[in-house]
Amino acid sequence: MGDGFPRFCWIVLSWILIVSIHQVQLSEPQAAAAGCDYFQGNWVFDKTYPLYNTTDCPFIEKEFDCQANGRPDQLYLKYRWKPTDCMLPRFNAKDLLRKLKGKKMMFIGDSLSLNQWQSLTCMLHAFLPQSNYTVHREGNLSTFYLPVSCQI
Ligand SMILES: *[C@@H]1O[C@H](CO)[C@@H](O)[C@H](O)[C@H]1NC(C)=O
Ligand SMILES: *[C@@H]1O[C@H](CO)[C@@H](O)[C@H](O)[C@H]1NC(C)=O
Ligand SMILES: *[C@@H]1O[C@H](CO)[C@@H](O)[C@H](O)[C@H]1NC(C)=O
Numbered sequence: 001m002g003d004g005f006p007r008f009c010w011i012v013l014s015w016i017l018i019v020s021i022h023q024v025q026l027s028e029p030q031a032a033a034a035g036c037d038y039f040q041g042n043w044v045f046d047k048t049y050p051l052y053n054t055t056d057c058p059f060i061e062k063e064f065d066c067q068a069n070g071r072p073d074q075l076y077l078k079y080r081w082k083p084t085d086c087m088l089p090r091f092n093a094k095d096l097l098r099k100l101k102g103k104k105m106m107f108i109g110d111s112l113s114l115n116q117w118q119s120l121t122c123m124l125h126a127f128l129p130q131s132n133y134t135v136h137r138e139g140n141l142s143t144f145y146l147p148v149s150c151q152i
Contacts, residue, residue, distance in 0.1 A: 036086035043079040050077040051091055057122035059135045059144075064118050093127030097148050117142075128152075 054065045062068065066076075081088065107117040121144045125133060134145045 036083055038083045038086075038088070040085070041081055041083035044082040045078055046080045047078060049080055052119075052122045052126035054122065056129070057125055059125075059133075060118055060122055061114075064115055091123060093124055094152055097124065097127075097146075097152060101148070101150070117144075121146075 054060050054067055067074070107113045121133075121135075124146055125131070128146065128148065131146055131148065133147070134143075136143045136145075
């Protein structure tokens with residue numbers, strides 16, 4: 001990875017499926033420091049959504065590509081989560097990549113987490129479609145590398 005690309009940073013997003021995770025009782029969600037409970041809210045229509053198109057995401061798993069599987073409507077793609085007491089910042093790939101520079105992020109969970117992991121990688125790919133990403137899957141562990149120019 002390093003040779004010839006000394007100015008490149010690597011972002012690693014990994015996914016592990018742990019079958020029994022759904023049996024783990026998570027503690028009560030903590031209220032956000034600012035007093036906003038992210039878990040209280042609604043799905044609101046946003047005409048600027050979706051944040052990526054699955055036809056442009058070459059590594060999305062077939063099971064998660066509702067459009068390719070023949071779902072006829074698209075309205076469901078245009079909703080975002082709005083907590084009652086605050087605004088969530090809009091997804092900003094550049095910001096996220098800057099914050100993750102040189103770091104790894106791991107998703108551990110059930111198929112819902114797999115869905116979220118796939119969405120995140122597709123959103124990042126939509127921002128850097130030319131990036132020479134790699135996806136590697138071995139058993140229940142998938143690893144996604146996204147080389148990012150340090151200039152972003
Ligand atoms: C995704 O792109 C395809 C091909 O350009 C297009 O037909 C489809 O409507 C797009 N989907 C969305 C949700 O914009
Ligand atoms: C993309 O990465 C692969 C594997 O690391 C490498 O063989 C290939 O030369 C790279 N291509 C470009 C255009 O950087
Ligand atoms: C992956 O998960 C499945 C259950 O979803 C399990 O049966 C299988 O043994 C796991 N494979 C590995 C390599 O951990």
